Amino acid sequence: MSKPVKTVVTILVILLITGLAFYPRLKEYASKKEEKGAGAGKNAGAGAKGGAPGKAGGPAPIEILVVASQRIEEKILSTGTIIANEEVEIRSEIAGRITSINFKEGDYIQKGTVLIRINDADLQAQLQKLEYQKKLAEVNEERQKRLLEKEAISQRDYDISLTNLNSMNADIENLKAQIAKTVIKAPFDGTVGLRYISSGSYVNNATRIATLTNVNPAKLDFSVPAKYATSVRKGTGITFSTEGGEEKYRGTVYAVEPKIDPSTRTLTLRATSPNPGRKLVPGAFARVEIILNAKPNAIIVPTEAVIPDLRGHRVFIVKNNKAETISVEIGIRNDKTIEITKGLMPGDTLITSGILQVKAGGEVDIKK
Template sequence: MASRPLYIVIAVAGIAAASAGAWWSQHRPARAIEGIPPGASPAAASVGGASAAGRPPVVEVARVEVMRLSDDAQAVGSLRSRQSVMLRPEVSGRVTRINFRDGERVRRGQLLVQLDDQLPQAQVQQSRAELSIARANHKRNQDLAGQGFISQRQVDESAANLQVAEAKLALAEATAARLKIVAPFDGITGIRNVSVGDYLKDGADIVNLEDLDALFVDFRLPERFQGKLKPGQSAAVQIDALPGRRWNAVVQAIDPLVDANGRSIGIRGCIDNRQLQLRPGMFARVTAVFGERERALVVPEEAVVPQGNRQFVYRLADGPDQDSKAAQRVEIKIGLRRPGRVEITEGLRAGDLVVTAGQQRIQRDGMPVRVMDVGRAATAQPAGSAPVAPADPAVAGASAPRSAVTTEANGDSAAPRRPAAPAREAVAGPNPCSVATAGAPTAGPRAAR
C-alpha cells in the first residue's frame, strides 16, 4: 500500500516528460531541422531544401521550342466510290451478248449486255412502215386540199394518223432500247453474275460498276468541331491495309444534321484515286486539319503549373553566379495540346528556359536554383531555326507532339522527322477532287471494246 503513491508519481512524471518531448518536436527551430549550425548567418540557409552548405536546389529544365503545329482532330471512316451502281434489267429477257470483261474499264453509253430483242426489233420495223404510209397519205391530202378536191377535215385526220404512227415508232424503239444494258458513267466493272443464254427477270443483278477515279471518305466528328468545319478543308487519310502511305482528302460536304445518338457530324471528303491504289470499303484513319501554325511555341506539359483558372511556368534568368539561375514565375496562356507538349500563346519567347521538375522547391520569385547538366541544357539554338531541338536530357526524352513536324530521339539528341509523304497521285486528266497536281496529263486507260 505504501508503494502505490510512488507509482502514481512515476506515472505523472512520465506523462509530463512525453508531453514536453512532443511540444519540443513540434516547435523546434528550423535551423535544427535543416541541419544548419546555430552560428551560421541567415543568408547561408537557402529556403525550400537547400543543402547545409547553402547551395541552391537543383531543378530540371527545358527550352521553349518553335515548331509547326496543326489544329486537327482524328476520326475513323470508310471509303466509298464516287459513283456506284448495280446494273439490273428493267424487263425480262434472255442474254444474247456480253460486251465486257470482269474488272475492265468501260465508258459512259457503252453497251455491256444485250438481251434478246428480235420481237421488239420487228415491231420497230412495222412502226417505221406505218409511219412511212401515214406520212405519204398526209402529203397527198395536203396537195388535194390545195386543189379543192377534198375537205380540210380529211387533212386533219391524216395529220392525226401521222402523229399516231410517230408515237408507235417511238414506243417500239423505247421497248427495244430497254433490252440493251449500257454503262451510265465511266467506271470499272466488277465480277458479272450472268452468262450468255441466262434468262433474267427484271431487277436481277448483272454486274456492279464503280467509278474509282475519285473516292469518298465518310467519317464523323464530335459536334464541338462544327464551328471549325467548312468545305474545302484538307484531311490526311491513312489506310491500315497500306501502311506508311498518306492521301490528301478535300472536305466536300458537311451533313447539316447532328446525330442525336452520338452528337456527331457526318463529313464527306474526296480523295484523288486515279492511280487506283484504294478500293471502296477500306477502313480509313482520318486526320481533319482545321488550321496550321508555322511557328508555334511549345513546352513540355510538366512545365505548366496550374493554379485555379490560371497557368504559370517558372522561367530561368541569369543568376547571381555562373552556376545558378534565378527562377521567375510567369503567367502564360496555353493553346493547343499534344501528347507531352503544350502550346504557349502568351508569356514566353522562343529559347527561354523553363523548369520541368522541381517546382515545389522554389518558394519565392527570383529564388536562385541550379540547373541539372546546365552545360547542355543552356546550349543556344541558332537563330531562325525551327523546330528548336532541346539539348537537355530531360527534354530529349519527352514525347513528341502530334503535329506536322515531330521529333524522334536518336541517342542524346532529337532530329526533326516529318510524317510519311503523301502518295503520288496519277496525272491522267483533271483532278476529280480539285487538288492541284504536278506533271503533264497522260492518256487514260483505253475503253473496253
Template sequence: MTTTTLPTPRPLRKRMIVMLICLALLFGALVGFNFLKGYMIAKFVGEMSSQPATVSTARAGYQTWQPQIQAVGSIRAAQGVDVTTEVAGLIRQVRFKSGDEVKAGQVLLELNDTDDIALLQSHKAAAELAKTAYDRDRTQYEIKAIPKATLDASAADLKSKQALARQQQALVDKKTIRAAFAGKLGIRTVNPGQYLKPGDAIVTLQALDPLFVDFSVPQEQLSQLSPGQTVNVETNARAGQWFGGKITSISPKVDDATRSVRVEAQLANHQQKLLPGMYANIRIDAGARQSHLTLPQAALSYNAYGATAFIVKPGAKAGEDGKTLPVAEQVFVTTGPTRGDQVAILKGIQAGDQVVTSGQLKLKNGTTLIVDNQVQPASEANPAPQEQ
C-alpha cells in the first residue's frame, strides 16, 4: 500500500514565514536595545567620572598632646546624711528652713518631752534622796554604828538611782534633734504637730565643701596614678567649666568583674557650684607631652582592610578650560590615639600633605578635584557640647 504526502497549503506556509520574520525582528530589537542601553550607561558613567568633585581639605601637621587618663564618675559629699530621730514623738517646734546653712550641734527640731522631763525630775529627786541616805550611812559606818553591808546597800541604791536619772536625761536629749556636722540642709519634709516614728526622715544634711568624686580606671593605667596627683573634673550641669582636685585614695583591690580600680579624689567647692550625685567627667594628666601628626577624624574612611584617606596630588592633564586640576590619591594609613575630633597618624601620611576632609564618598583614584574650604569639619582636641 502506497502512502501519499499531501502538500502544505500555500496560505499556511506564508503565515509561518511571516511569524518567523517577526520573531527575528523582535529578537534583533531586544539585542539592539540592550546594546544601546549598555553604551549609554558607559557613556554616562564616563562623563560623570570626568566631572571634578568639590571637596574640602586640611593640611596634616604636628601637634603637642598631653597624655591623659579619662574616666567618668560620680560626686558625693564628704559627709552626708538624712537626719532622722531615734525615738518616737510629736513635733513641738521646727527650728530650720529649707536650704539653711547650719553649724555642728545646731538644734533642728524639738519633740514634745513634757512627760519625759517630769519623769527625769522624779529620778533626779530619787537620786538626791539616795545620795543623802548614803552620806548618812557612811557617817554612821565610820563610827561603827552600822555594818558594812548597810553602807554597801546604800551605795548600790545611789548608783541605781543615778543611772535611772542619766538614762532619762539621755531620752530627753534625744527629743532635741541637732545637726551632726556643719553643712547645708535640703527640703523640709515635716511640720509641727506631726508624729514621728524612729527612722523617719526629717531633712537631708550635706557638707558641700569639700566634695569627693569616685571613678574607676582600667588596671593597666594604675601605674600612672598616685595619691596627691591632680585631677580635673567637669559636670554636665557645668559644661566647659573644670574643677581641680587631688587624688586622696586608690583602692587596694582590682574588681575581678571589670578589671578596673576605684579611685577617690577630693574637690574644693567653695562656691558650691557642685552638688552630690552629679555625673562627672574626669581627666588626669599622665606623663610627658608628646608630638603627634594629626588629622580631623572626618578625613578617614574605614573598611575591611583598614583606614584610608585621600591625598590631594597635582594633576597631569589640563581640562577643557586649559586649567590643570588636582587629583585624588587613596592611601592606607595607620592610626594612633584619638583626642576629641582629632586622630594621630602613625604611617601613610607625611606632614604638610593636603588631605580630603569631606566629600570622600564620591572619590576614587584619579578623580579631579575642586577644593572649597569655606566649611571645615570639626577638629577640636577638647570639643564642648553646643546648645542650639
C-alpha cells in the first residue's frame, strides 16, 4: 500500500471513531430541536385560533372576618399535684407489743381518738414501785424537817432527804410519760388508711402502723414561669380541674416559694381549695389556670391574619372590594388568637386567608 493511500485510510479510521463517539450526543441534540420546533408550531396554532394570550392576574380569592369586640383573658396554664391538708404516718415512739387496735381501715376519726394500745404492764409495775418509794421519801423528808427545826441534824442531811424526794417525783413523771406513749391517739381529724400491723404485733419507732390523712381543705402544688414571679402572689385566685374529670374547682394561693428554682426557672406556689366532699384526692394530677388580666371589649383576630414586618405588624382589610393594608399594634397573644390594641375597629372586614395572593389596592374575590 502506497503512502498516500495509507494516509487516507488512517484519516478515515480516525473520522469513523470520532463519529461513533459523538453520535449519541448529536442524536439527543437533534431530538430536542425537533421538540422545540413542534412546541412553537402548537403555540402558533393556538394563537391563530384564540388570538393573543389573555392578561395574567384577576381578583384574589380570600376569606374574611367581620371584626367585633369580645372578652379576652391573659392567663397562665400550668400543671400541679393535689396534696393533703395534713398527713402523718402513725408510728410508736416506744417498743412493745400491741394489745388493741381501735380503728378500721378507711374510718374517718376525730382528733384524740385512741388508735393503738401497747402493752404497758411492766411500766405500770415500775410506777407502782416508785409510788411506794415516794411515800417513804415523803415521810423521811417530813421527819428530817422537824429534826432540822430542832437543830438535831444538819442542813446537809435535810437537803439529802429533800433531793431524794424530788428525784422520786421526777422519776414518776418520766414513767408516766412513757406510759402515755403506749396509747397512740389521732393528732387531728382525718381518714385512716391501710394498716400494716395486727393485734399482738411487736412494734418500735421504725414500724409503720398506718397513715392518717386530712383532705379538707385540699392543697395544690404547682409552678409558673419565672417571668410571672411578680404577677402571682399570696391571695391570687386559681381555677383547676383534675385528670379524668371536667369539673372546675376554685382555690387561692396562700404560700409562695421565696426563690426561683435555678434548674427549671420556675416559681413554686401552693394553693388551698375547699374539699368538703373529699372529691380531691391527694396525689392526683391537676390542670391549673390563673387569670392575670381580663378585658371585656377587646378586638381579637386569628393569628394567621397578622403579618409581621420591619415596623411592627400589619393586616389586610377589604374596602370597596379592594384590599388595603394597615399597621396594627398587638396585645395579648394566645396560641390561636391575637389581641389588636390599635389599628382595627369593630365592623372592619379583615382578610383571614389568601393573604399571600393579596396586594394593596388589588381586587379581591370573597369566598362564600
